[in-house]
Amino acid sequence: MGADQPRRSSRRFRRPQxxxxxxxxxxxxxxxxLALPKATARIHELRAAGVxxxxxxxxxxxxxxxxxxxxxxxxxxxxxxxxxxxxxYVRVKFLDLPAV
Numbered sequence: 001m002g003a004d005q006p007r008r009s010s011r012r013f014r015r016p017q018x019x020x021x022x023x024x025x026x027x028x029x030x031x032x033x034l035a036l037p038k039a040t041a042r043i044h045e046l047r048a049a050g051v052x053x054x055x056x057x058x059x060x061x062x063x064x065x066x067x068x069x070x071x072x073x074x075x076x077x078x079x080x081x082x083x084x085x086x087x088x089y090v091r092v093k094f095l096d097l098p099a100v
Contacts, residue, residue, distance in 0.1 A: 012066040013097040016058040016073060023096035024056045024077065030094050039085045046079060053096070054079045059087055066100045069093040 016022055024030075026047050031040040046054070060074040061067070072089040080086065 012100050014100050016061050020058045021055050023053045025053050025094050039080050067092045
């Protein structure tokens with residue numbers, strides 16, 4: 001692995017089921033990753049108000065036994081509905097999922 005490549009984690013996480021409610025961490029990296037102006041602005045508003053995580057509902061997840069940090073899960077985010085993005089794909093590293 002080269003010096004310019006980020007190290008991939010070998011941690012695995014339980015695959016959530018559609019309908020599961022889980023926490024979404026509103027870390028700074030999430031705003032950069034989404035690259036959706038309205039959603040990013042709403043995340044900044046929530047963080048400025050002291051909110052560091054919100055509850056989301058799983059819509060769709062990969063059909064595998066366990067997930068890696070870089071895998072994506074489609075979630076419904078009520079707090080972002082007014083930003084025209086009620087559902088988003090987010091990486092597992094931003095979700096509160098138990099390790100396996």
